[in-house]
Amino acid sequence: MASRLADLAARMDSINEFDREPVAESQLQGGARFASLFAGEHVAATEFVIGAFFVIHGVAARDLIWGLLLGNLLAVLSWALVCAPIAVRTRLTLYWYLRRIAGPGFMAIYNVANAALYCILAGAMISVSASAIGDWIGLPPTPLDAVLPSSAGWVAIALVLGALFTVLAILGFSSVARFAAVAAPWILVVFVAGALATLPKLGVATDFSNLWEVLSTRVWNGVPVDGQERYGFWQILFFAWFCNLAMHIGLSDMALFRYAKRPWYGLFTATGVYPGHFLAWLCSGIMVAAIGREMTPGRMAYEALGVAGVLAVTLAGWTTANPTLYRAGLAIQAVTPNWPRWKITLWVGFVTTILACFPVFFLKLLDYVALYGLILMPVGAVVFTEHWIIPRMGIETDPAERKGLVVSWPALAVWVGTLALAWALPFHLFYRWLPCWVFAIVFYAVLRRWSR
Amino acid sequence: MKWCAGLTLVAATVLGWMHFAGLLGLETFRTAFLVASALWFVLAFLAQRDKTGGISN
Numbered sequence: 001m002a003s004r005l006a007d008l009a010a011r012m013d014s015i016n017e018f019d020r021e022p023v024a025e026s027q028l029q030g031g032a033r034f035a036s037l038f039a040g041e042h043v044a045a046t047e048f049v050i051g052a053f054f055v056i057h058g059v060a061a062r063d064l065i066w067g068l069l070l071g072n073l074l075a076v077l078s079w080a081l082v083c084a085p086i087a088v089r090t091r092l093t094l095y096w097y098l099r100r101i102a103g104p105g106f107m108a109i110y111n112v113a114n115a116a117l118y119c120i121l122a123g124a125m126i127s128v129s130a131s132a133i134g135d136w137i138g139l140p141p142t143p144l145d146a147v148l149p150s151s152a153g154w155v156a157i158a159l160v161l162g163a164l165f166t167v168l169a170i171l172g173f174s175s176v177a178r179f180a181a182v183a184a185p186w187i188l189v190v191f192v193a194g195a196l197a198t199l200p201k202l203g204v205a206t207d208f209s210n211l212w213e214v215l216s217t218r219v220w221n222g223v224p225v226d227g228q229e230r231y232g233f234w235q236i237l238f239f240a241w242f243c244n245l246a247m248h249i250g251l252s253d254m255a256l257f258r259y260a261k262r263p264w265y266g267l268f269t270a271t272g273v274y275p276g277h278f279l280a281w282l283c284s285g286i287m288v289a290a291i292g293r294e295m296t297p298g299r300m301a302y303e304a305l306g307v308a309g310v311l312a313v314t315l316a317g318w319t320t321a322n323p324t325l326y327r328a329g330l331a332i333q334a335v336t337p338n339w340p341r342w343k344i345t346l347w348v349g350f351v352t353t354i355l356a357c358f359p360v361f362f363l364k365l366l367d368y369v370a371l372y373g374l375i376l377m378p379v380g381a382v383v384f385t386e387h388w389i390i391p392r393m394g395i396e397t398d399p400a401e402r403k404g405l406v407v408s409w410p411a412l413a414v415w416v417g418t419l420a421l422a423w424a425l426p427f428h429l430f431y432r433w434l435p436c437w438v439f440a441i442v443f444y445a446v447l448r449r450w451s452r
Numbered sequence: 453m454k455w456c457a458g459l460t461l462v463a464a465t466v467l468g469w470m471h472f473a474g475l476l477g478l479e480t481f482r483t484a485f486l487v488a489s490a491l492w493f494v495l496a497f498l499a500q501r502d503k504t505g506g507i508s509n
Contacts, residue, residue: 182496186489189461193468197481206473306482308489 022091022258029259034268037256041269042244042276043188045128045316048297049365050243051284054231056144056293057366058224061216063233068281071240072273078241078248079257080266082380086387087257094254098379101386102411103400109412110379111331117372118328119348122321123355126165127362129317130158132298136310141296145227147360155357162353165318169325169349170342177326180319188275190312194304195283198290201303219289238430239366240277245373245433250380295363325349370429377433378418381440382411389445395452410447414440457495464488 054064090097099107131142134157142150149155168176204214224230247253248269257266287300294300301309329344355361361368390397400408418440422432464485471481 178500182493182500185461186464186492186496189464193465193485196465196468197471197478199472200474204472305485306479308482308486311489 027259028261030261031265031268034256034260034265035271038269038272039185039275041184041272043184043191043272043280043316044276044320045125045297045313046320046365046369047191047276047280048284048301048313048316049128049295049362050369051281052288052295052297052300053366054236054281055219055285055288056225056295057228057231057235058222059220059231059236060222061212061220063222063231064220064236064282064285067233067236068240068278071237072270072277074237074241075244075248075273075277076267076270079253079269080264082384083248083251083253084257084260084266085263086251086383087254088260088263089387090254091258092254093258094251094379094383097254098383100398100401101383102379102408103405105406106400106408106411109407110376113375115328115331115348117375118324118331119352120355120361120368121372122324122328122348122352123162123358124361124365124368125317125321125324126158126162126352126356127317127359128297129161129165129314129321130154130356131296131359131362132301132310132313132317133157133161135296135298136302141294141299142359142363144225144295144363146363147358149357149359154359158356159353161314161317162349162356165321166325166346166349166353168318169322170345176319176322180322183315183319187312187316188280190301190305190309191280191283194301194309195286198287198304201290202286215286219286225293235428235430238434239370240273242373242430242433243277243369244273246376246380249384249433249437250373250376251383252376321352325352328352367429370433374422374429374433374436375419377437378415378440379411381418381437382414382444385441385444385448389441390448393445393449395448399448410444410451413447414444417443453495453499457492457499460488460492460495464492 059067086097095107098110134154135141137153139151139153139157142154149158199211199214202214202218204211222230242249248266257263260266284297284300287304288294291300291303297313298310301313303309305312325345325348328348329341332348333339333341333344386397396402399405399410418436421439422436425432425435427435467476467481467484467488470476471478476484
């Protein structure tokens with residue numbers, strides 16, 4: 001087992017070799033660069049679904065606005081106070097820093113978990129695109145509690161789109177990434193113009209005199225769709241906070257912030273989260289209210305903007321699935337010896353396409369986003385503790401590197417133990433990560449003291 | 453070129469506003485929005501051709 005992990009680790013190291021050294025002083029980037037980098041980061045296909053789900057879950061208008069404002073603020077502060085400072089001090093990616101702390105074998109396990117989660121996320125994105133086309137050509141809407149595909153037509157569209165996205169990814173990730181960079185500001189305009197064009201249908205007067213009344217009675221009226229749980233202020237606040245948990249508390253964005261001159265550049269994430277996770281969510285909520293609160297992203301966008309709306313949802317699904325397929329492929333590269341890049345992408349795309357046939361992944365997107373962050377969060381807690389707390393306890397840091405360990409058992413025990421606690425906690429799924437993060441920090445510190 | 457491309461997005465948003473204000477019918481708005489979108493992609497790609505460098509993630 002240990003030799004197998006060491007073998008995998010050697011292959012992962014070669015994949016990430018170019019990132020091994022800390023970022024040099026000359027490569028550091030200014031604040032404006034980060035502001036523009038994040039500006040298009042959080043406007044994706046998921047925004048069509050998430051904002052609509054808040055309406056379906058019967059959030060009240062005031063709860064939504066305050067919950068999103070504060071939740072996004074907490075997310076921005078998590079980037080600025082947790083992720084960016086560690087990245088700026090180490091100038092390393094999470095991969096290489098975690099390797100020193102927890103060992104290469106731990107990294108292999110982390111990569112496989114990451115790849116599986118990315119595949120599900122990419123599958124959900126393809127489902128969103130498939131639903132847009134399905135709605136447009138008149139397929140019956142998928143029920144909110146559906147797990148299996150509702151028709152052969154749905155399966156056919158998901159398979160065709162999945163195959164197409166995979167082929168395009170094989171032909172060139174970077175070309176699609178360039179296309180995505182161009183599409184991102186347009187997709188934000190689609191949200192804003194779509195919501196504006198929808199307001200007359202909801203009865204909003206042209207002088208906005210009844211805007212609040214319409215929004216609070218016809219859009220976010222506090223009444224959930226039958227069979228759906230009602231969400232309030234705290235669920236919204238926590239959702240906005242944790243929807244990028246793997247990136248800030250989970251420290252994935254160390255890859256970006258290692259280039260930052262100052263740790264407070266984490267605040268520049270606000271240029272992305274407020275347009276994407278505030279404005280776009282509000283706009284998609286307005287659009288879904290105008291079609292009778294049905295979870296049909298394609299119909300929602302078509303009613304607002306016509307063919308451009310359907311194109312926007314389809315393209316957003318594609319441009320979001322593309323980097324997700326890329327990351328999944330990169331993560332899985334370690335366990336596929338000597339496979340060329342196209343073959344890895346083909347298999348990742350195949351698995352993702354099969355997952356896309358099951359609408360459950362996009363219909364349960366809010367819960368999936370919570371689980372995704374929760375599963376990777378303990379790894380961030382381990383790194384946080386090792387960086388800030390262990391030196392203050394008078395214990396030497398980076399145990400795996402110093403002792404030549406393949407796997408740091410305290411780190412692995414914390415990961416497993418925290419997930420077990422998260423499963424057992426009697427709280428709403430959205431609230432579990434915070435006590436679990438505190439638990440992971442304390443548990444890791446105790447184990448490190450004990451195994452000293 | 454970058455500024456011209458940006459203007460198409462501003463125009464697309466203004467079109468939404470004009471429909472809201474009752475100055476544009478639904479079909480006219482949808483067609484005009486589609487045209488503005490197509491223009492954005494053409495101009496933005498042209499503007500992007502010279503762009504290089506960045507942060508590797």
